[in-house]
Amino acid sequence: MAHGPKSDEKIVYVGDSRVRAKDTRLIPQDFSAYPGKSEVFIPNFLLKEWMVGVVVLLGILVLVMSEAAPLGYPADPTNTQIIPMPDWYFLFMYQLLKYPYTSGDYVVLGTVGVPGILFGALLLAPFLDTGKERRFYKRPIASTLMFVSLIACTYLTVYSWQHYQHELKEKNLVPEHIKREEEMHASKGAGGAGGGGAKKPAAQAAAIVAPDDPAAAIYQKSTCLQCHGGELKGMPSAGIPALRGIGDKHSKDEIIGIIKNGQGNMTAQYDANIAKGLSADDMDKLADWLAKQKK
Structure with a gap:
């Protein structure tokens, strides 16, 4: 702004503080000065979650390496009585694949369709549920989907385990890990009997009578x-x-x-x-x- 006709007069440009300068840089907002507000999801919150996941994964790897997996019985492909079972955290999917609408001609729906929808919705949840409310009872859609998923997974897991126990009882089978544990306790009991602490020799298996008959x-x-x-x-x-x-x-x-x-x-x-x-x-x-x- 000029104040006179002098050519050498200093010109001062006064800007309007209400007009923000354009900046193409992606600088995340700082919510630290606003109590009760959350930080941005990407990359701040997501980076913290990844770091926690890395620490947990390292802990699991240490446990896996420190404790060797027990060996089971030799595999027997002719054994048609065995009932295959997945780990407990996959029991709900195992049970889901038993139903007519997710098996047989619809196995693709059960193995790809349903899991894809569920896990896809879980990945997209932060982008679909963008409301500022944090109390679950004021987020009816997200809370309802969460409770329905938890109830469904819990029901399928419990029912799958009960059905497995029923099959074992019906076929008069003993799971391998229980069989091994019983054999271990039996061998310890036989070794500690007698009070002297001396191990007794294992009972010799019966021989075949008249093998030349x-x-x-x-x-x-x-x-x-x-x-x-x-x-x-x-x-x-x-x-x-x-x-x-x-x-x-x-x-x-x-x-x-x-x-x-x-x-x-x-x-x-x-x-x-x-x-x-x-x-x-x-x-x-x-x-x-x-x-x-x-x-």
């Missing part, structure tokens, strides 16, 4: 071989008992009855053996030989 060859041709194995050891982890020592529990007539009528998870095998080429006399000799299997 002609009926042993009949056994190798029968359907019993598929489940109980060539060494008559069975698969206890899958609920298939060993035939070594079976003569201490059942007589020849009882064994014939089991072959004809089945027992527990075992279905009747008499007709299947006849169809395989064995005769009634062969089955009688087989039952007689199995009755001799005593400890």
Whole structure:
């Protein structure tokens, strides 16, 4: 602003403080001077969440490396009795895939569609729910979706576990980890018995009686071989008992009855053996030989 006609007079430009200068830089707002206000989601809040996630992940990695994973029983592809189960945090998805509308012809909907919608909505939640209100009862849509999701996940998880327990009871199966724990406690109990602290030798497994008997060859041709194995050891982890020592529990007539009528998870095998080429006399000799299997 000039005050006279002098050419060398200093000119002072007075700007309007209400007009903001344009700035293309993305500088996040500072909410520290405003109590009760939140900081910007990107990048401040998100960066803090990532840092906390990194610390938690490192803690999990340390626990994983410090405690070795226990070895299970050798894998048996012929065991059709095992019930596969995912980890607990995936039980709700495991149960969801059992329903008709998310399995079979609709398996893509159950494996890609529903999870994609749920996790996609979770990722987009900060951008869809942009209201300033923080109290959940004043955010009816977001709160309702949250409670419905929690209730659905909890119900599916609990129901899946109950259904698994029902299947175990119905098929008379013992889960592998429980089986291993029982064996561990049994071995500790056997080692600590006697008061002297000395470990007792493990009980020797029953041997096969009369392995050269002609009926042993009949056994190798029968359907019993598929489940109980060539060494008559069975698969206890899958609920298939060993035939070594079976003569201490059942007589020849009882064994014939089991072959004809089945027992527990075992279905009747008499007709299947006849169809395989064995005769009634062969089955009688087989039952007689199995009755001799005593400890």
